[in-house]
Amino acid sequence: MRTDYYILQDGTLKRKENTVYFVNKDEKRVLPINKIYSIYAYGRLSLSSGVVSYLAKNGIPIHFFNYYGFYEGSMYPRETLISGDLVIKQASHYLDTEKRMFLAGKFIEGACGNILKNLRYYSRSKDGLQDSLDEHINSIESEFTRLPNADSISSMMNVEGRIRNIYYSALDEIFPEDYRIITRTRRPPSNKMNTLISFGNSLMYTTVLSEIYNTQLNPTISYLHEPFERRFSLALDVSEIFKPIIIDRIILKLVNKNMLDDSCFMGEIGDMLLSEKGKKVFLQEYNAKLSTTIKHKGLKRNVSYKRLIRLELYKLSKHVLDDEAYKPLVMWW
Amino acid sequence: MGSNCLSTSKDIPTALTPYVKITGVKINYYHICHTKLWLFSHNIVLEREDENVNIGKLLHEDRYSKNKKDITIDNTISIDFVKKRNDIIELHDIKKTKKMEDAHLRQMLYYIYYLKQRGIDAQGVMNYPLLNQTKEIVLTEDDEKKIENDIEHIEEIVTGRMPHPKRLRICSKCAYFEFCFCGEVDDD
Ligand code: SF4
Numbered sequence: 001m002r003t004d005y006y007i008l009q010d011g012t013l014k015r016k017e018n019t020v021y022f023v024n025k026d027e028k029r030v031l032p033i034n035k036i037y038s039i040y041a042y043g044r045l046s047l048s049s050g051v052v053s054y055l056a057k058n059g060i061p062i063h064f065f066n067y068y069g070f071y072e073g074s075m076y077p078r079e080t081l082i083s084g085d086l087v088i089k090q091a092s093h094y095l096d097t098e099k100r101m102f103l104a105g106k107f108i109e110g111a112c113g114n115i116l117k118n119l120r121y122y123s124r125s126k127d128g129l130q131d132s133l134d135e136h137i138n139s140i141e142s143e144f145t146r147l148p149n150a151d152s153i154s155s156m157m158n159v160e161g162r163i164r165n166i167y168y169s170a171l172d173e174i175f176p177e178d179y180r181i182i183t184r185t186r187r188p189p190s191n192k193m194n195t196l197i198s199f200g201n202s203l204m205y206t207t208v209l210s211e212i213y214n215t216q217l218n219p220t221i222s223y224l225h226e227p228f229e230r231r232f233s234l235a236l237d238v239s240e241i242f243k244p245i246i247i248d249r250i251i252l253k254l255v256n257k258n259m260l261d262d263s264c265f266m267g268e269i270g271d272m273l274l275s276e277k278g279k280k281v282f283l284q285e286y287n288a289k290l291s292t293t294i295k296h297k298g299l300k301r302n303v304s305y306k307r308l309i310r311l312e313l314y315k316l317s318k319h320v321l322d323d324e325a326y327k328p329l330v331m332w333w
Numbered sequence: 334m335g336s337n338c339l340s341t342s343k344d345i346p347t348a349l350t351p352y353v354k355i356t357g358v359k360i361n362y363y364h365i366c367h368t369k370l371w372l373f374s375h376n377i378v379l380e381r382e383d384e385n386v387n388i389g390k391l392l393h394e395d396r397y398s399k400n401k402k403d404i405t406i407d408n409t410i411s412i413d414f415v416k417k418r419n420d421i422i423e424l425h426d427i428k429k430t431k432k433m434e435d436a437h438l439r440q441m442l443y444y445i446y447y448l449k450q451r452g453i454d455a456q457g458v459m460n461y462p463l464l465n466q467t468k469e470i471v472l473t474e475d476d477e478k479k480i481e482n483d484i485e486h487i488e489e490i491v492t493g494r495m496p497h498p499k500r501l502r503i504c505s506k507c508a509y510f511e512f513c514f515c516g517e518v519d520d521d
Contacts, residue, residue, distance in 0.1 A: 083376035216377055297517040299510070311515040317377070323495045324516055332517060 002037035004207075004290075006283050008276055010043040015051040036060050038210040040203070042069065042279060061213055063206035068273050069195075071202035074209060076219070076232070083216040089320040090221045103223035103237075103319070103326060104153055108160045110241035110328025112144050115167045117331045118244050118252070122174055129173055136170035153224070160224075160240075171248075179255050192265055195272045196254070196282070200247035201239065203286060208242065209235040211309045217317060238312060241328050246305060250285045259285075294333050353488045356409045360443040360480075363487050364436035365503065367496040372509055374491040379508050410444045413460075422448070422455040429463060433503075438470060439483070445472040446480050 011024030013031075020031040031039075033054070039062040047062075055062065056077040064072040093099040116137060123133035143163050150156040168181045171193075175181070181193045209232050212219045222233035230236060254260050264278030274282065290306040303311065312329055319326035353359075353374070362370040372378075405411050416423040424444055428437055441457040448455045449472065457470035490496065498504075498513035507513075 081376075081378060085375045086377060215379075298514045307511075311511060314512045314515040318495075318512070318515070321375075321495045323497055327516065329517070 002035055004038050004040060004210075004287065005031055005036055006040045006042065006287070007045060008042045008279055008283075010045070012046045012048060013039075013051045013055075014048045015054045020051055020054065033058055033060075038063065038206075040206065040283075041065065059213070061210050063209070065202065069199045069202070069279060071206060074206065074232070076209070076213060079213075079218075081214070081216050086216045086317060086321065087218050087221075089322070090218055093320050094221050094223060094227070100223050101150075101153065101156065103316075104156050105147055105150075106326050106328045107224045107237050107240045108147060108156060108163075109144075110330060111160065111244060112140065112163055113328065113330030114241065114244035115163065115248075116140060118248055119167070119170055122252075126174060132173050133170055136166055136173075140166050140170075153226075156224070171252075174252070175255055190270050191272055192260075193251070195265065195274055196251045197247070199274055199279070199282060200251060200286070201243060203283075204239045204243055204247050205235050207290070207306070208238045208309055211306075211313055212238075214310065215313045215317060217313055238309070238316075241312065242309060245308075245329075245331055246286070246289055250282070250289055254281065254285060297332065353491045354409065355443075355484050355487060357411060357440045357443055359487055359491075360483060361433075361436045361440040363483060363490070364439050365433060366498075366501060366507070367490050368498045368513060369507065369509055370487065370490055371493075371495050372512070375495075377512070379512060406448075410447060412444065422453065424455055424457045425460055426457070427460045427462060429461075431461060431464070438468075439480075441470050442472055442476050443480055443483075445470070446477055 007022060009024055009026070011022055014021045014023055018033060020033055020036070022029040022031060036055075036058075038060060039055075041062055042065045044067070045062075045064070052075065056075065059077050059080060061077060062075040064074065066072050093103060119133055119137050119140070123130050123137065126133070140163050143159060143166065147156065147159050150159055172180045172182065175193065179193050180191070181197075182191070209219060212232070212235060217234060219232035219234045220227055222229075222237045224240065225233045225236040227233050259281060260278065264275055264281060266273045266275045266278075291304050293302040293304050295301070296303045296308075296311070299311075308329060315324070315326055315329075318324045359370055359374060362373055403411070403413060404415050410424075412424050413427045414425045416425060424441065426437065426441055428434075437459060441459060445455050445457055459468040459470065461467070498509075500514070504510050504513065
């Protein structure tokens, strides 16, 4: 089994013969080449020239984040699993407006379904919050019913945006005072919660991207997001489904179980960041979450959360190949 | 016999070069599962992580290292090694088990057929080292007719729409298993 490597410190990746090392002033760590699935670089990482081609040759993507934990870019190795036929069909679903809107709607449906799952869970388990959460749940549901009337991708996006706003204000009911989202801001994140969400979402994006690399899908052809929005916009589409399942649940756990203290953050309101410790705590939970398994109904096997991402991409492939209409993953557990 | 690639005459008559390139693997998959045939023919391969393939490779290198050649002809035929006996070419294939025997035999018969069309007489030998068995294969007229039928049918499948996966006993060991059954079906 290949695993993900998270590198938080500054240092250099080097190749010596057939081994990859991470080296800095404090340590020298071996990364066995056939054990690496992807590398997440959070520190300032320099790469010796030999190591770049070596990793690329072995099909290992590296995702780079800056000091603040923002995504900067990926080294995405040359595609080796290409099916010309699938790419053409993938593109044809983008070019045909009706087909594109179908898929865009499915991503929103999945995201919304998982958001509702989260809220329903808290509505059941949090005493005293039930009424207010149920109210939010109702307004999300009624917002969602407007989706079929949307006549363009941008009006679909608006529906999604409104659902997300209601969702965040519902989460504010659950979170303790100093973790309120209030207004979701992006760069720079203004408070603790926004910091956590930004950090988690870019992590999610890159994990999905690594999975796409291992399929025949082309990461630049997307449906809900515009292909020019980001280089690998398909990862944005698919992330929508997994953010509530993985990222939001991690954040809720970290906050509810008091797993974050002040040393996990740096800076001040308006310019708040995760410290190295904060990143570590988050990444640990993330890794644990990705390897958690559940029983899959179609496969009748246990699959990890990470594998669910791959399966989602297979479902999408089968949709564009006209085998089975895409149904987004909504937590059944 | 130094080269790993025997090349036969370049331009083969059109009747023999169907629209879809028919490789031995496609013949094999045709007899196993049409979905598999289709996916493979459309370059949808998920092989980066398939353990089974590696076990096969190991087995190979171990038992037959002396003869091991991995011969490829016209990018169509791919066999483990070739021997010459009494002026007849013997195509050898090594298999772990007899589980997919029929499909493997059809694949071998196709190789013999393919070479025959190009004026080369050959026979086949299936080797089952783990069972300590071998099996000789000769091409009959009846076989030839069946092969021609298969080719036609393969073309239809490959140029058509992806055949919807149907659960078979072999599915759980197939590299496409997750691809085929990734949809969540409700149990009740
Ligand atoms: S999993 Fe089953 S249905 Fe799918 S390709 Fe393999 S054998 Fe065919």
